[in-house]
Amino acid sequence: MHKLLTExxxxxxxxxxxxxxxxxxxxxxxxxxTTYPGTPSSEISTNFFQISRESNLYFEYSxxxxxxxxxxxxxxNSGVRSMCVMKHVGMNVAADxxxxxxxxxxxxxxxxxxxxxxxxxSSQNEQDNRYYGKFSGLPVVxxxxxxEAKDMVAYAFDISEKLQQPVIFRTTTRINHSTxxxxxxxxxxxxxSGDISKDPFNQxxxxxxxxxxxxxxxxxxxxxxxxxxxxxxNFIMGDGVWGIICNGVSYNYVSDAAKDLNIEHRIKIFRIxxxxxxxxxMIKRFLKECEKVLVVEEGEPFMEETVKMLAQExxxxxxxxxxxxxxxxxxxxxDPALVRQSMxxxxxxxxxxxxxxxxxDILEIPDRPPNLCAGCSHRATFYAxxxxxEGMDTICPTDIGCYTLGFLPPLAMGDFLICMGxxxxxxxxxxxxxxxxxxxxxxxxxxxxxxxxxxxxxxxNNHNFTMVxxxxxxxxMTGHQPHPGVDxxxxxxDGYGMVSIEDIVRAVGVSHVxxxxxxxxxxxxxxxKEALNFKGVSVVISKEMCTLYARSLKKxxxxxxxxxxKCKGHKDCINELxxxxxxxxDNRVNIDPVMCSGCSVCAQICPEHAILxxxxx
Amino acid sequence: MNTTRLIIVAVGGQxxxxxxxxxxxxxxxxxxxxxxxxxxxMAQRGGVxxxxxxxxxxxxxxxxxxxxxxxxxxxxxxxxxALNKCNLNTVxxxxxxxxxxxxxxxxxxxxxxxxxxxELIRKKTAKLIAFDAASMAIQAGNVLSVNMVLLGALxxxxxxxxxxxxxxxxxxxxxxxDFVESNLKAFELGFSAAKGLG
Numbered sequence: 001m002h003k004l005l006t007e008x009x010x011x012x013x014x015x016x017x018x019x020x021x022x023x024x025x026x027x028x029x030x031x032x033x034t035t036y037p038g039t040p041s042s043e044i045s046t047n048f049f050q051i052s053r054e055s056n057l058y059f060e061y062s063x064x065x066x067x068x069x070x071x072x073x074x075x076x077n078s079g080v081r082s083m084c085v086m087k088h089v090g091m092n093v094a095a096d097x098x099x100x101x102x103x104x105x106x107x108x109x110x111x112x113x114x115x116x117x118x119x120x121x122s123s124q125n126e127q128d129n130r131y132y133g134k135f136s137g138l139p140v141v142x143x144x145x146x147x148e149a150k151d152m153v154a155y156a157f158d159i160s161e162k163l164q165q166p167v168i169f170r171t172t173t174r175i176n177h178s179t180x181x182x183x184x185x186x187x188x189x190x191x192x193s194g195d196i197s198k199d200p201f202n203q204x205x206x207x208x209x210x211x212x213x214x215x216x217x218x219x220x221x222x223x224x225x226x227x228x229x230x231x232x233x234n235f236i237m238g239d240g241v242w243g244i245i246c247n248g249v250s251y252n253y254v255s256d257a258a259k260d261l262n263i264e265h266r267i268k269i270f271r272i273x274x275x276x277x278x279x280x281x282m283i284k285r286f287l288k289e290c291e292k293v294l295v296v297e298e299g300e301p302f303m304e305e306t307v308k309m310l311a312q313e314x315x316x317x318x319x320x321x322x323x324x325x326x327x328x329x330x331x332x333x334x335d336p337a338l339v340r341q342s343m344x345x346x347x348x349x350x351x352x353x354x355x356x357x358x359x360x361d362i363l364e365i366p367d368r369p370p371n372l373c374a375g376c377s378h379r380a381t382f383y384a385x386x387x388x389x390e391g392m393d394t395i396c397p398t399d400i401g402c403y404t405l406g407f408l409p410p411l412a413m414g415d416f417l418i419c420m421g422x423x424x425x426x427x428x429x430x431x432x433x434x435x436x437x438x439x440x441x442x443x444x445x446x447x448x449x450x451x452x453x454x455x456x457x458x459x460x461n462n463h464n465f466t467m468v469x470x471x472x473x474x475x476x477m478t479g480h481q482p483h484p485g486v487d488x489x490x491x492x493x494d495g496y497g498m499v500s501i502e503d504i505v506r507a508v509g510v511s512h513v514x515x516x517x518x519x520x521x522x523x524x525x526x527x528x529k530e531a532l533n534f535k536g537v538s539v540v541i542s543k544e545m546c547t548l549y550a551r552s553l554k555k556x557x558x559x560x561x562x563x564x565x566k567c568k569g570h571k572d573c574i575n576e577l578x579x580x581x582x583x584x585x586d587n588r589v590n591i592d593p594v595m596c597s598g599c600s601v602c603a604q605i606c607p608e609h610a611i612l613x614x615x616x617x
Numbered sequence: 618m619n620t621t622r623l624i625i626v627a628v629g630g631q632x633x634x635x636x637x638x639x640x641x642x643x644x645x646x647x648x649x650x651x652x653x654x655x656x657x658x659m660a661q662r663g664g665v666x667x668x669x670x671x672x673x674x675x676x677x678x679x680x681x682x683x684x685x686x687x688x689x690x691x692x693x694x695x696x697x698x699a700l701n702k703c704n705l706n707t708v709x710x711x712x713x714x715x716x717x718x719x720x721x722x723x724x725x726x727x728x729x730x731x732x733x734x735x736e737l738i739r740k741k742t743a744k745l746i747a748f749d750a751a752s753m754a755i756q757a758g759n760v761l762s763v764n765m766v767l768l769g770a771l772x773x774x775x776x777x778x779x780x781x782x783x784x785x786x787x788x789x790x791x792x793x794x795d796f797v798e799s800n801l802k803a804f805e806l807g808f809s810a811a812k813g814l815g
Contacts, residue, residue, distance in 0.1 A: 014641045121656055145676065146652075178654040178678040179637070181645050252676035259674075337681030354683045354704050357741050363733060365698045366726040368628065368718040370664040574723045580663060583722035 002051050009186040017149045017175045018043035020182050021113060024153025026051065028109070029188035031080035033059045034068040036449065037478040038087030039122040040176040041115035045085050046479065056192050061481055064420070064449040065090035069097045069112065076110035076166070077203075078194030081157055088116040088129050089419060093450065095132070101166055102136040103205055103213035105220070108194065109157035110166040117173050118298045118333035124400070124419065126332070128299035133168050133276030137217050139224045140168040140276035141233060144251040146180040152233060152273065154185070159227055163220050168276075172298065174249045174333065225277040233273025234282060240266035242347045243290030245283070245303055247272045250296040253339035260340055261349050278306050284314050294346045295322035298334050321346055370405060374581035375557075375597025377544035378403040378470050380518035382413040383577060383601065384542075385439060385468060388528035395436040399423040399451070401443035402477045402546075403470050410578050413441065420446055424454020427465040437532060438465035445475040445483040447501060452508070458537045459509040466531050466538045471501055472546035480549050491553075505539045512538035519544060521604040547597045558598025559613040563589050566610035573602040573611065618650070620673040621777055622680045626699045627666050627691035628716050629657065632764035635792065637668040639768065643779045643787040644672060654678035663719065665695055672778050687776045689767055692716045693747075697734050700741065707742045708776045710811070712767060714751030746770055746814045750807060757803035765792075765800040769807025781808070 003013065004023045015023065021044050025033065033052070035045040045061070052059035058075075062068035065086045072084040086094065091114050098112070114132070117123040133140035141156050143149040153169065160167040201209055228234060238258075244267055246254045251271045258264045270286050272278065287293060287310065295304040304322040311320055321327050327342045328334070337353065344351035372379045382403075385396075398404055398414035399421065407414030416426060427440040442451045447469055455467060475481040482488060488496035505513050512534040516524045524542070531538040550557065567589055574582050574589065579602060581595035591602075593614060603611035623640075627633035637653055644651035649672055657666045669680040683704045690696025690711035703709065713731060720726040739745045750766040757766070765788065771777060772784055785801060792800050 012645065014638070014645055174654055174679060177656070178652060179641055180652040180678070249678075252678070256675050256677050335679050335681040336677045337684060356683045357700060357703060357705070359700060359741075362700065362737065363697065363729040364727070365694050366718050366721045366728060368663065368665055368695075369720075371719055373663075578719065578723070580719045580722075582719075583717075584724045 011184045012181050015182045017146045017178050020146045020150040022047035024150040025083050027185050027187050028154035028157040029081055029190040030083050031190040031192045032075040032082040034062050034071045035085040036065045036068050037481045038090050040173040041085050041087045042478045065093040066097055069094040073101050076106035076108045078196045079108040080191055080194040081109045083111045085113040088114050088127055091129050091132055099136050102138050103217055104203055105164045109160035111156045111169050112166055113169045115171045115176050121173055129170055130302045137221045138166055140170055141274050142170045142248050144248055146178055147182050149175055150182050163224055165220055228274040228277050228279040229282055231274040234279045236270050238268040240268050241291040242267045243293035245270045246296040247275055253336045254296050256336050257340035257343050263349055283310050287311055287316050293320045371580050372405050373548055374579050374595040375547040375599040377472050377518050380601045381470055381542040382406045382411040384524035384528050387525045392437045395430050395438055397423040397426045397440040399442040399446045401446055410576055421450025424451045428458050428463045431463045431465045440467050442469055444471040444485050448484050456508050469541045471541055471543045474546050474549045476546045510537050510539045515541045518542045519599050560593040560596035560598050561591055561603055561611050562614050564610050564612050566608045568608050570607055618673045620675045621686050623670040623687045624680055624685040624702045625668040625689045626695045629664055629666055631691045633666045636764040636768055639787045639791050642791050643783040646783045649778050652678040689771055703742050708744045709738050709742050710746045710770050712750040713747050714749050746811050748810050753806040754803055757799045757806055759799035762800050762803035765803035766807035769804040770811035773808045773811040
């Protein structure tokens with residue numbers, strides 16, 4: 001049995017934050033879960049996927065976050081508890097659904113998990129999704145610990161059902177990827193059968209209906225504020241006159257710093273776990289009891305600005321400090337020492353930070369940048385495109401996935417990136433206003449996610465570029481989740497359909513379509529050249545399974561290669577491919593046979609034909 | 618109870634996350650409060666994996682620069698890179714078996730000299746325990762048990778509040794059945810190795 005399905009209430013188990021969220025959903029009786037994978041949220045869904053195979057949970061990897069939320073909006077409106085999981089930027093994709101779903105509301109509970117990523121450990125921006133609460137008028141809850149990450153899920157479902165509104169469950173990387181012991185609660189049996197009763201005058205927001213619904217939303221927001229005032233997750237600790245208002249992981253740093261600075265008796269901490277709507281009356285009372293207040297929150301001054309506004313309403317003049325006075329930055333994530341230092345400065349407490357080591361004489365440490373894996377099919381594709389476009393003035397928009405790493409030298413394939421699926425749309429733009437040959441890169445899962453509309457646009461508006469679809473048969477970057485192009489039968493999982501990328505590309509009217517096997521170097525270069533010379537929209541589908549994934553599925557791999565005595569040391573293999581299986585020893589090029597996946601690309605480009613497969617002895 | 622802060626750095630694939638899990642489980646078995654966090658963005662693609670483990674009365678799961686009590690490094694150049702997490706009182710334990718990054722293996726940059734590296738760490742911190750954990754892993758019968766060798770060295774130093782018994786129980790519980798024997802052997806080898814060093 002999956003460990004998160006353990007019935008034993010009161011059991012203590014070491015859980016990752018994301019496992020705790022999944023357990024919280026199980027305890028809350030979740031019946032439906034949908035997602036598009038994205039770090040740092042991915043493990044929540046991995047667990048749901050496994051749980052769904054041995055329980056009555058319905059789970060799906062949807063094509064993108066918008067679709068995931070549409071599915072969950074419908075199941076929640078059919079009366080069953082539903083959860084929709086995504087990374088922070090996924091909310092931008094789902095926003096169109098989200099903003100109007102706030103008008104329509106739900107019947108069964110709907111919790112939307114958004115995993116924010118301060119410092120951008122694995123993201124392209126560090127947007128603060130608490131603003132989505134304010135933007136839409138929906139409640140936001142945020143845990144501070146792994147235990148709360150579990151406990152607050154059931155709470156979020158409860159408020160969702162009381163308000164008949166979706167609730168945003170906002171985390172940050174340091175919640176998702178922290179581990180701590182968690183005490184299990186009881187599992188509520190899920191209500192799995194749903195139905196919808198037709199109510200078009202509340203569920204079809206034509207202008208006349210929407211006008212009523214907006215008023216209804218605002219009235220629900222008032223009820224939500226009352227809930228926030230009485231929430232057990234908005235609590236005050238201590239009786240000092242130095243006030244601190246904090247949320248999420250900042251609360252942990254504040255609590256530790258209060259102890260370290262020995263000022264526990266002087267401060268009063270207001271931990272906000274229900275952060276939209278803010279508990280305004282509670283905050284006003286808190287401000288009146290303080291001489292000075294410091295607001296500690298990662299990201300934007302979301303609470304700080306509200307707190308200042310509330311002070312103005314009460315004509316309070318106490319100092320309210322935070323980001324506007326540079327005690328904290330809007331950049332990156334916090335850490336315990338940073339918060340300790342700011343608290344000491346703010347409240348004028350003697351504090352000498354630990355003396356940092358003098359590292360001025362440290363030896364130079366070689367970088368360890370992430371790299372495409374040994375034998376990665378993307379490397380082979382990039383090489384083919386690079387060779388095929390030699391001598392051309394090119395611009396290469398790229399997209400989100402492992403292949404983004406192709407922008408690094410020596411491949412240096414990737415000049416422009418915005419967000420999931422944008423490579424297709426921006427290629428249209430570049431092809432209109434530059435004289436460069438536009439070559440765009442997009443992965444298979446990203447193509448399904450949001451690349452198709454851009455391609456249709458290109459065909460319809462008759463743009464001129466080559467789209468290279470890097471089809472490695474999985475969503476590799478986030479941990480090999482399936483997508484609509486994956487044959488689930490090969491994974492011994494029944495009940496799924498399958499969508500062919502090639503059929504889509506041809507169906508939308510692309511007239512020059514080529515499928516290449518990127519490990520066949522010469523053929524691939526030739527096919528890409530033809531595509532590049534085509535005037536109009538051309539598509540190259542480069543098909544080869546992700547080598548890591550193939551390894552995990554125990555698929556047969558090619559024999560590893562070695563560098564024979566014929567090698568004259570041109571080093572084209574190293575300088576042009578940069579496959580990590582290569583190493584130099586005693587001035588000679590070698591291949592690590594354990595890392596080598598036998599793709600044979602290097603052997604095909606070696607001018608001396610010196611790279612050969614290792615024969616069985 | 619006092620707070621102890623442990624940083625583990627490794628290269629993706631060295632079993633750092635499993636070692637952290639074993640430590641966490643052992644803490645749970647001995648009723649020691651523990652919280653951990655991990656950063657492993659692109660570990661599978663050759664990057665660095667860092668775990669922070671905080672024992673005792675604290676709520677934070679991350680460790681600021683200069684605030685690690687113990688630094689456990691699975692690879693010598695990564696141990697050196699993480700020295701910003703240390704202070705004068707930090708105990709450093711490191712594997713000396715190199716895993717040179719691609720820039721080094723292809724002659725684009727130079728791996729630091731191991732003697733100089735140890736000299737530097739020794740000069741700047743309270744104590745350095747350094748040995749070749751990879752050869753001990755091979756001796757234990759499993760080349761992948763470097764993490765267990767280093768775990769043995771860590772426990773021997775008494776720098777973290779965990780007993781040998783609890784760690785062993787945790788190894789039996791948390792690691793794959795067919796590897797338990799070699800893992801325990803690796804643990805013992807690391808434990809003994811650390812005795813004579815530092």
